[in-house]
Amino acid sequence: MRKSRRIGSRFFMGLVFLFLYAPILLMIVFSFNAGNSNVVWQGFSLRWYEELFQDRTILQSLYTTLLVSVLATAVATVAGTFAAVGFYSMRRRTRSVLMNVNNIPMMNADIVTGVSLCLLFVAVFGLWNEFAANYRITLNLFGSLYRITFPELSLGFGTMLIAHITFNIPYVILSVGPKLRQMDNNLVDAARDLGCTWMGAFFKVILPEIKPGIVSGALIAFTMSVDDFVISYFTAGSSVSTLAMEIYSMARRRVSPEINAVSTLLFVVVLVLLVVVNLREARAEKAAARRGA
Amino acid sequence: MKKVLALTLALAMVMTLALSGCSVEKVDGSGDGSFVSADGSTPSGSGAQTTGNRVVNVCSWGEYLDMSLIEEFEAQTGITVNYKTTDSNETLYSLLENGGSDFDVVVPSDYMISQLIEEDWLQPLDYSKIPNFEKIADRFKNLSYDPENLYTVPYTWGTLGIIYNTTMVDEPITSWETMFSDAYAGNVILIDNPRDAIGMALYYLGYSVNTTDEAQIREAAALVSDAWSSGVYQGKTMDGIFQIMEGGNAAIGTYYAGDYLTMLENNPDLAYVIPEEGSNWFVDAMCILKDAKNVDEAHEWINFIASTDANLRNMDYIWYASPNEEALEMYPAWYEEQYGEPLDPELYEIMAAPQEVLDRCEAYLVLPQEIRTLYNDLWIELGT
């Protein structure tokens, strides 16, 4: 009885994963296509991989993508976790107002978020650059005079990073929130009674409790960053571009199969990393279990 | 807690002492020599542009340039090219309008160029810095979007036509009528942009594609909309057309000549025709934005891309015809030399439509704002 249910649940999982991975498998297969089509097979070839490694634009955009995603995820995860803990210590009414504001970037169409952030940056930078062009700081530091000119600001990697952080944090909060709701608040009080500082209570009690929420929040944030293109488009200025932006702008003509190749590589690298990490942890757990016994 | 407060206070006091001479002053032009600039260099006036890397910011369509040309240009001139891409004229316009760009060179299509000129986005070019402009065929100069040719150097040109699968139709297609009749109901793909879709109905009805007569536009839109509701179209798409036509999933679609040639590589059954009623022919041209920061570099880039060699390689890579007379004439021979086989003259004619075909075609002009809104509204009605 138990066993059959287990088989049933594994089968169900298998079906869902098939659903999730079928298109990816297709993409991987066609990254080895000799022709440039996504539907017509013209024989096996490594042509697109060769071309990929000579394509500076794609490699550069891959680097930009990973950099902005990692940075944005790191910042968003930390800030989002703190914010969620803060939110859940507030009175319910304040919390629900803030949560609704928090949800706005998710609720808005991407294009609207992108354009409005772009307008904001341009307006602020316009004022700043006006100021920077006309004023500077003079500094009398222990007798010698220094002059610091204000830097001129323009859209670029920094603004794109800000935008990514902005749309990532809500996802972190939404993932961490349920864990906080689920957490027993008496635990924190107990820790405090036993002499923990409130920061100590945060790190020793709350953090371990909500860790799964943080992990899935970070995962979602990273994914959103990798996948986003519209918001990046409007906040990145003219000198940086991400992989997603490259792909979308190819769409008017055709998406180069090099993109299949680079995505396949990315996919395989992550998969291998995943397997390695899991094997390691499994081994460590086994060792720990043996020691325990 | 008290300790922290005391520490902060102490720190603040030290800071105030050290920075006692700190002030924000207004720049009055030239600085006097007694100042030491923070970065150690000699002070210069406001808005100091360091003479370091030379850069040019270019914006074009994705997959619309042989990327090895960028490396060659960089090696030749030492100018770094920031090459960014968008997917449509409208995205480009939106980026410009919102201030989300600081491009030097942009490569819009004809109707967008006239809109940009009209709205004062572009600066006149210094053609003395673009000697290769001489090589552009005369028929691509002084076109309606830039009648005195002050702002543009053509990049590519081509036609819009019907792409069909010869195994799925009964007889060769010659007229736009196929796009509206039941003959191939459920097997036709509509192009997903109002100007082109309503445009083909305008050709069919014998009107100008640049008409500003509301009644004519409405009549054309009704034609599309009737065909839509009677199930002629399988769907509408832009980029999806590649997969649909290559995989034999629909019999008939509308797209650009250069892209037809790309599809043909994967499905030899496809054919391309410019219908007898005429069609759209377009030019994409390079322009420099008015507030470009790297004007000299932009001119150098344009001149490089307009050269015969660059045009040959580009044409070979993207399958869109070049406006460079020399390159256009040399291409079949160049192709044979490269690939060891002659270029099919039929394909060459599809890529670079002969003058008598172009005479049947019409270029898009920019429409007044209210007509653009009308197009948009009619298009939305179609989807509701």
Place this chain on the structure above:
Amino acid sequence: MKNRRSLLAVPYVGWMALFVIAPILIMVVYSFTTAAFDPTLANYTGMGTYTSIFLRSFQLALIATAICLLVGYPLAYVMAKEGPGFQRTATVLIMLPMWVNFLLRTYAWMAILENNGLLNQLFDLIGLFDLINGLFGTDIEFFRMIRTQGAVVLGMVYNYLPFMVLPIYSVIIKLDHSLLEAARDLGADTAGVFRRVILPLSLPGVLSGVTMVFVPSVSTFAISQLLGGGTHMLLGNLIELQFLGGAYNPHLGSAIAMVMMVIVIICMWIMNRFGEGEEQAVVL
């Protein structure tokens, strides 16, 4: 002490004011002005024309959310029953497809669902069409799957399913097992335990999941363009057309986005009220 902890949210509240509220205010200004920035209500008064688009978008998003919940909840549940190693792998495996660009995955779905696509070829291979044609005397050569509303829903489910699974899963694995045992000891059968204990306790995760699926589904535009074949316009397409279309009217686009946002906020508000009530019921 509790208030001290709420200070942790201060930096983010400041951040929100700068990068969430300020852009929204800009959009509000846009939505109430004309192209020349004269005040007007015209952007809102004409909204009635788009009622059918609004209805369709919300309807499709609702269906997609329901399917995600029906598939995602059991998946999260069975995942949580597995060993820790398996769980770790499964969590990442759920998200991994999304690290491949959206457009590529959607193109792949097109190739699968096309009239002449993989799925139809598979059906043909196993003789499904012959069977049906023989049984019903029909003459079909393929199932029309692509460029239908069904394909749009499929695209939404495919893209947003992970957002449903992860929050539910992370809540279920933290359920207190002594509670489940207590319920069982008190005589509840498996179904009873699930209905009375597990389901109410996992509700916060469900609410998060529903939000994360429903909201992006309402405003998506690429899915309906590629998988839906543009046959039915959704809100996302309508808005995109205003910002990136030939008529270029960000003022109208902002107004539509505002209306959409207000409706979504109301939906979320109702749902969260319902959720908060449940939470209290559980505590009692």
